[in-house]
Amino acid sequence: MRRRRLIVLVIALVAIVGAGAFAVASANRVKGSAEQTAEEYFDAWRRGDVMAMVRLVFQPPSDFVERHRALSEDLHVESFQVTPGGLRETGDESAEVPFAGVRELAELGSWPFDGVLRLGVRDRAWKVLWTPETLHPLLKDGGTLELTEIDASAAELVTREGEKIPNDSYAEAYLEPLRPEFAEANHGWALVSKAPGQPDRQLLTRRPEANVERTTLSRPVQAAAARALDAVDDSAIVVIRPSTGEILALADRLRDNYSAVRDVFPPGSVFKTITAAALLKTGLDPAAQVGCPGAYTIPFHRSFTNDGEVDRGIVTFTDAFAHSCNTTFVEQATTRLTGEELSGTADEWGFGRSIATGIGGTCGTVPAAADLDVLGADAIGQGEVVASPLCMAALAAAVENGVWRSPRLLSEEQVRRVDGVPGEDAPMDAGIVAALRDMMRAVVDHGTAADGGLPPDVSGKTGTAEVEGETSHAWFIGFREDLAFCVFLRHGGSGRAAAVPIAARFLKGL
Structure with missing residues (x-):
């Protein structure tokens, strides 16, 4: 009986010892493996499941989740890929896994990097030993990554x-x-x-x-215009392609903040081109014989004189234009035209049309004169008439091409966006256009621009606009083939003596 009790006691002791040993072994056993922990971490990282990642990290920093989200948001990360390498044991309870990562950035494309995931046994479990360089090596020791605009x-x-x-x-x-x-x-x-x-x-x-x-500026044309003005103060040249309205050159040296595009000046005799168009419309023939006395008095009104009071006697209307006879144009305008008719013709040739260049601009004004003295002065570009050099270049372009077009410095699409809707192309009367071409050719052939050194095939019109108490403005407008221009010298003197030589220099520089 005693023997039996001893055997039972021994068995009980063995059971207790075994249970204790098992308990000790169980208590000391490490949960999971380095491979399993690494695999779960990389898988969660690929999915962007930061909460699953944080559960695998030993003592993660309080901003672990925020760091990951901020990096993705701040760098505009669209996708992330990671490819682990082979596990390397670095001790009995430590290991590391090298990996290759690629972040796809919205603005910069693929951004590859290499890193190392370190693991260790902590609290009897394999954990990720996370540091900022796990996220990216350049975040080590307080480093930061920023996406900046250039x-x-x-x-x-x-x-x-x-x-x-x-x-x-x-x-x-x-x-x-x-x-x-x-x-x-x-x-x-x-x-x-x-x-x-x-x-x-x-x-x-x-x-x-x-x-x-x-822009519409032509390099050789702009260069030629600029070089023509190099030694000329308070001056401007505007050049237009008649077939399109494109501004090929805009060289502006006007002082006192004046603009060849936006400011207006008395045009002098270049305005006779408009007056001639109005007179031709009344039926006055270019070959008609007209008087060009040195002086002419409007009956019961004021007197007008030619430059130097030169008396040319009876000449053709074309030659009166070529020699810029003030007296002819005053007499013909005050006997054949009304102020409304002259103003209406000016409107047809640009003064009444919308200009949208891309840089603003205006043409000028020609009020409908009710007084004959004012009408006489307006007819020769004095009086109340004012015009911009841009407008006068467009006038020359319309004579050359037969169609008035709004000048522009940008593409038609950009002009509409920047400056509004320009006036529509306007075909001019073919008979009047042909006559004006011949008359402007006569100016260069044997008129006021005959000795100005202009190259062949140029047609034009000179102008000298008187300014009370100051030196006159000098003008010359003209064209040659598909190129029209206006030369303007503010207070420059005579159009014949000052503007024509500059036009010659410009044209020869092309």
């Missing part, structure tokens, strides 16, 4: 050929205010690494696209 350079306005505007073009005053119109939301991006005590380092960049807008 500002685009100011819009570059170029010639119609796509080339740079010539230096000293005298067009800058018109081009500079245009640049903001093309300052689109255009910028580049840079991924920048910042580390304490070290200079910033750009890791990836995407430079902004060049913001280039073509």
Whole structure:
């Protein structure tokens, strides 16, 4: 009996010892494995399941979730891929897994990097030993990663050929205010690494696209116009392509903030082109014999004289235009026209039409004179008539082409966006256009521009506009083939002596 009790006691002791040993073994056993923990972490990282990742990390920082989300949001990460390498044991209870990661950034594309996931046994379980460089190696020791914008350079306005505007073009005053119109939301991006005590380092960049807008300016034409004005102060040249209305050159050296596009001046005898058109409309033939006395008095009104009171006797209407006979135009206008008719003709040739160039602009005004003295002065470009050099260039272009077109410095689409809707193309009377061409050709052939050194095949009209108490304004408008121009010298003197030589210099410089 005693033996039996001893056996039972021994069995009980063995059971207790075994249970204790099992309990000790169970208590000391490590949960999971390094491979399993690493696999679960990488899988959660791929899915973007940060909460699952944090459960696998030993003592994760309080901002663990926020760091991951902020990096993705701040760098505009669209997708993330990670490819683990082989596990390496670094001790009895430590291991590491090298990996290759690729973040796809919205602005910069693929951004690959290499990292190491470190693991260790903590609290009898395999855990990820996370540090900031696990997220990216450059985050070590307080490093940061930032996505920054690279500002685009100011819009570059170029010639119609796509080339740079010539230096000293005298067009800058018109081009500079245009640049903001093309300052689109255009910028580049840079991924920048910042580390304490070290200079910033750009890791990836995407430079902004060049913001280039073509104007209608022609490089050779603009250069020729600018060089023609190099030694001429307070002057301007506007050049237009008659077949399209494109401004090929705009060289403006006017002082005191005056503009060849937006300001108006007495046009003098270049306005006789409009008056001639109005007289031709009444039936006056270019070959008609008219008087060109040195002086003419409107009956019961004021007197007008030719330059130097030159008396040319009886001449054709064409020659009266060629020699710029003030007396002829005053007499014919005050006997054949009303103020409304002269003003209406001016409106047809641009004064009453909408101009939209892309840089603003105006043509001028020709009020309907009720008084004969005013009508006589208006007929020769004095009186109440004022015009811009831009408008006079457009007038010459309309004579050459037979169609009045609104001048423009930009494409038609951009003009409408920036400056509004221009006036529609307006075909002019073919008979009047043909007569004006012949009359302007006579000016250069044997009239006031005959000895100005102009190259062949140029037609034009000189103008000298008197300014009370000051030197006259000098004008010359003209055309050659598909190129029309206006030369204007504010207080420059005689159109014949001052403006024509500049036009010759410009045309020879092409």
